Amino acid sequence: MRSLDGISHVSLTVPDMNRARWFWTTVMGFEVGIETPAATVCVHRASGTVVGFRDHAGTVTGSFDETRVGMDHIALAVSSLDDLQEWSAWLDEQDVGHAEVVESDLGHHLNLRAPDNIAVELFVLRPQVAAALGLGTG
Numbered sequence: 001m002r003s004l005d006g007i008s009h010v011s012l013t014v015p016d017m018n019r020a021r022w023f024w025t026t027v028m029g030f031e032v033g034i035e036t037p038a039a040t041v042c043v044h045r046a047s048g049t050v051v052g053f054r055d056h057a058g059t060v061t062g063s064f065d066e067t068r069v070g071m072d073h074i075a076l077a078v079s080s081l082d083d084l085q086e087w088s089a090w091l092d093e094q095d096v097g098h099a100e101v102v103e104s105d106l107g108h109h110l111n112l113r114a115p116d117n118i119a120v121e122l123f124v125l126r127p128q129v130a131a132a133l134g135l136g137t138g
Contacts, residue, residue: 009041009050010074012118015060019115020053027094028076028120049076063117073111073119080124081108087122105129 014020021040024030030042030051041052051074066072078084084101088110091098098112108124125135 009052011039011052011054012074012114013060014053014055014116014118015062016115017053017055023096023114024051024053027091027096047077064119065117066119073121075109075121075123078122078124084108084110084122084124 012020017040021032021042024042025032028044030044030049032040033043033050034041038057039052039054041050043050064071078087081101088098088101091110091112096112098110101108101110105126106123106129107126110122112120112122114120
């Protein structure tokens with residue numbers, strides 16, 4: 001049987017590589033793992049999450065719009081509601097706009113925008129939802 005071991009990475013198209021690098025390293029706590037003239041790949045070592053971005057040789061214009069075909073948002077897992085509140089305070093310190101923490105049937109989430117309007121969600125999955133998905137206790 002063919003196997004999958006999870007998502008290898010998410011790659012984003014951006015018009016400003018420096019601004020994207022700042023956001024993913026300074027604000028989100030990733031570190032640059034690989035940087036070439038064509039792409040930057042950042043890794044969050046504690047979670048093993050990998051996000052890359054590229055500007056396609058400077059040809060990218062415009063900003064992200066989740067109402068068009070393609071990606072709706074990137075959701076990053078957060079361990080607890082307390083951690084989510086810490087993220088909210090950190091984003092305030094970094095002057096990064098964000099929504100309030102919101103509770104839904106699936107868990108708690110905090111929505112923000114990366115540079116170029118890319119939708120990012122920080123998400124705490126409810127334990128019972130994680131169990132229903134076969135993910136343990138979330």
